[in-house]
Amino acid sequence: MTTFVLCAFAFLTAFIGASLGSFLNVVIWRVPEKASLMSPPSHCPKCGSPVRWHDNIPIVSWFLLRGKCRDCREPISFRYPLVESLVCFVALTFCASILFGGWTGTRFQCLSWEGFTNAFEAWKPILANEFSEASAESRLESQLTTFIFDDFIRLLFMTVGLSVYVTLLASVELMLGFVRFDQKQAPRSLLIASSVVVLLAIPMILWLNSSDPSCQIRRLWILVQSVVLGSVPAFVVKKGRRVEFMLLGATWGVVSGMILALPGSFLCLVIASVFRKKFGRDLLGVIFYVVIAFLLVAQFVFSLLF
Numbered sequence: 001m002t003t004f005v006l007c008a009f010a011f012l013t014a015f016i017g018a019s020l021g022s023f024l025n026v027v028i029w030r031v032p033e034k035a036s037l038m039s040p041p042s043h044c045p046k047c048g049s050p051v052r053w054h055d056n057i058p059i060v061s062w063f064l065l066r067g068k069c070r071d072c073r074e075p076i077s078f079r080y081p082l083v084e085s086l087v088c089f090v091a092l093t094f095c096a097s098i099l100f101g102g103w104t105g106t107r108f109q110c111l112s113w114e115g116f117t118n119a120f121e122a123w124k125p126i127l128a129n130e131f132s133e134a135s136a137e138s139r140l141e142s143q144l145t146t147f148i149f150d151d152f153i154r155l156l157f158m159t160v161g162l163s164v165y166v167t168l169l170a171s172v173e174l175m176l177g178f179v180r181f182d183q184k185q186a187p188r189s190l191l192i193a194s195s196v197v198v199l200l201a202i203p204m205i206l207w208l209n210s211s212d213p214s215c216q217i218r219r220l221w222i223l224v225q226s227v228v229l230g231s232v233p234a235f236v237v238k239k240g241r242r243v244e245f246m247l248l249g250a251t252w253g254v255v256s257g258m259i260l261a262l263p264g265s266f267l268c269l270v271i272a273s274v275f276r277k278k279f280g281r282d283l284l285g286v287i288f289y290v291v292i293a294f295l296l297v298a299q300f301v302f303s304l305l306f
């Protein structure tokens, strides 16, 4: 039974992740062109014929079609299944780490599969209204049950909410990376929004890592320094690209930690500009974004596991 539920859960997570990746593909192509995300519906960029629903299943369809348009047989970019698989992988990794890792400390003891079922068992009497008697003993038990009940609800919200949240964070970084790979310019509002969202994730990481306030403040201070150090190299860039590099460097600071913040950001900047001149495509830029996306997920996974 447990295996079946876990498989169902994994399948659902994978499907949501891949669908999110599919949407991300649309965003990557259309946002830099300032085109609408909703209309026109998905169509072949070469012959313009609309994509049928059964040819639009994330990851699977590309392989079934052998990477060619059904109508004009023109090749479809491998990037579609690649982005879908990346996001799918992020969602699965994160969900698994929540379900199996369990939460250290007293806050989320029930965040393991065993705790999950225990909490669920304890939840049943509430539904059956077995604790309506007001005797002292049952009151105590009722409090205990309410506690577990709270944990169960939290478990559910945290699993779903955190998974979606972290997957979104990683997706935004992947999207910016691929837009950059295309030598296009992401709108500045999107750049700023994505950085703000990543920076807002800091309190969450701190909170997951420790419940000790003095420890959290120390960590916060270290993170602030990392953000500043990461964004410093941007000042040597031309004015037009400075904001993007600053935000990128700041995000890098958050995910890499204090020691790597400055050298990593500087190295990326130097190598990226050399590569752009030499090969035309900003390969290093996209790798940097992908690394950030996965470090971001790793931050959360490690917060949960250790």
Ligand SMILES: [Zn+2]
Residues within 6 Å of the ligand: 044, 045, 046, 047, 048, 049, 069, 070, 071, 072, 073, 074
């Ligand atoms: Zn076509």
